[in-house]
Amino acid sequence: MPRLSRAWLPSAPDVTDSDEITATATPRTRTVVIATVLTTAVALALVLTTGTAVLLLGLLVFLPAFAAAWCSPGQTALVSAWVCVIVILPEVFQSGDRVVDRVILGLFAVCFGVVAVYASRIRIARETALVRLRSTAAAMQRQILRPLPLLTDDVLVDGVYEPIQQDKLVGGDIYDVAATPWGTRVLIGDVQGKGLPAIGMAIDVVGAFREAAHHEPTVTSLIDALEAAVVRHNDDAARRGEPARFVTAVVLGVDRGVEAQVVSCGHIPPYLLHAGGVSAVGVGEEHVPLGLANLVDEPRTVAWFAFPAGATLLLCTDGLTEARSPDGAFYPLEARLAGRADITADRLTTELVADARAFTAGAQQDDLAVLAVRRSPHHAP
Secondary structure, eight states: OOOEEEOOOTTSOOOOTTOOOOOOOOOOHHHHHHHHHHHHHHHHHHHHHHOOHHHHHHHHTTHHHHHHHHSOHHHHHHHHHHHHHHHHHHHHTOOSSOHHHHHHHHHHHHHHHHHHHHHHHHHHHHHHHHHHHHHHHHHHHHHHSOOSOEEESSEEEEEEEEOSSTTOSOOSEEEEEEEETTEEEEEEEEESSOHHHHHHHHHHHHHHHHHHTTTOSSHHHHHHHHHHHHHHHHHHHHHTTOOOOOEEEEEEEEOSSSEEEEEEESSOOOEEEETTEEEEOOOSSOBOOBTOGGGOSSOOOOEEEEOOTTOEEEEEOHHHHTOBOTTSOBOOHHHHHTTOTTSOHHHHHHHHHHHHHHHTTTOOOSOEEEEEEEEOTTOOO
């Protein structure tokens, strides 16, 4: 039976449903105590040298406000209690002028301490809600886009996926791998546009791929099923008054044979890395993107190409090829692939992404998906 599994690699962090995205860590209580004591010592030293106790001790009243921004409620309460003791206790045994000032200072210390503890509780509650929201989003992402690497009886697929908006774990770029009775099918695609509508289209296309890959015996019939899914989505979008979108995509078919199949729908062709060389895979006739088949009469056809053991196929979206340097030059993908034909799949993709980030001076301009496909260790022609 064909199987799809999460490959285990020493360099790949394990991702499970129990993973949590943690909130901003609070400092250690020992660190809070040391910082509070040092701040108090500085204030008291200034008091002794200037004789302006009310004014300088008044600065300590604001210390709990800083604690509320970084510390836990318990730590903030500790800082607030300390400030109240330092501000109020000396005034109890002190007589003289400015009694009203000292009383007001003490009241401010108490009030600011209470407010600071409350603010810290509100901050922690919001951070906890954000953690839960992002944990839910991460779980949804693992259902929409399976974590890499992925292993089937035919191929090992590793790669990097980075949506441009860091607060969104899923963007308009898509990928998937399906182990089917006819071999392994690999999808990579790019939805036109950005934002939530593009993500909705991405979800529909990935869902259609997962369903059709196990029912359609040919790669071209699988492409037809994806085309139908995009058309249905656009019909629904039209009824809501939203614009139609298209999807560029490449679908690979890899089985036990020495050749593989590819259908390109307006997408960047794969690159084959083998025996130290790099070449773009011939995809035959360039077909229109998914969602635009009604504009042409010719049906989509499959192209065959040699995919020997030890070779690597690189698939990517235009987030890599259209990445620009500060002077406007496009990232030279084929040139940067030279010399990387013999490294592991995970190193290939991570090195390319790191190189592209350096090329653009760290300015990511689009969603980014990069996949490296190699024959599975289980593969036996």
